[in-house]
């Protein structure tokens with residue numbers, strides 16, 4: 047499905063919305079005032095393939111620390127601020143974007159002061175609606191529902207638009223998959239701004255991966271979503287790995303290998319698990335989009351190989367190597383993986 051056309055904004059040099067690739071975001075969990083620790087986490091995220099990092103600002107020390115963090119960070123930094131407009135104004139001098147809920151910043155004068163500061167530095171604001179921290183008036187009226195989330199988003203968007211500020215992106219996060227999806231779907235036709243997708247408090251790796259794959263993957267397939275974060279209670283690198291896989295498998299990012307492999311069954315007469323492990327490890331660095339298939343026997347291997355750039359069909363202590371369905375070698379099992387990897391290299395070189 048076509049992506050919804052949205053306004054494009056920029057966080058440092060990373061474009062969000064329009065026809066820009068969908069950037070992956072994460073958040074440091076160190077105390078932001080711990081500059082060394084925060085920069086170490088940003089470095090980890092950078093090497094994992096993250097595009098944008100958010101840091102929480104709880105107090106003045108956090109706000110101050112961001113100046114040095116931003117200067118040394120290889121990735122754009124978004125300051126995450128609740129309630130305190132003074133910190134938002136302070137960090138707007140050096141961060142690349144701000145995440146606030148204008149509704150919990152206080153009076154119109156305070157919101158205007160934050161908006162003016164962001165306008166002056168030409169940095170965007172993310173309106174981050176979260177079903178766990180909705181403004182009182184919406185929760186009292188609608189409960190923690192889709193209606194409440196959308197009403198909160200519209201209220202906050204209108205506050206910014208009233209000050210002629212449209213450098214906006216929006217998130218509508220809930221820990222409930224269906225509510226998250228419905229909120230994004232409901233708001234999508236109402237505003238032109240890019241959406242930051244996420245399921246909040248999604249849990250540990252296993253559950254967060256499933257929830258995010260359903261919600262974020264589903265929305266991406268519907269053409270909704272311009273940037274995203276997979277929230278996992280766990281390692282930072284895991285968030286990026288899952289987010290990238292969702293982007294790839296929803297067809298929104300064509301990068302690296304798409305590996306088709308069979309689940310194995312009683313017909314298997316070779317060590318396919320070992321082969322897949324080696325293939326995954328040795329191809330992790332590849333950015334070129336390639337379809338490859340690794341199949342346990344010829345039953346489905348020939349059909350899959352037709353749609354694959356490079357394929358293996360294991361047999362009994364031997365197997366076939368294929369390029370777009372054509373057999374290019376018949377080898378002993380011990381030689382198959384090396385030849386398969388060599389054919390992948392050759393395919394990439396031939397494209398160059």
Ligand code: SF4
Pocket residue numbers: 308309310311312313314341342343344345346347
């Ligand atoms: Fe079984 Fe062969 Fe299918 Fe693999 S490809 S699941 S080994 S029938």
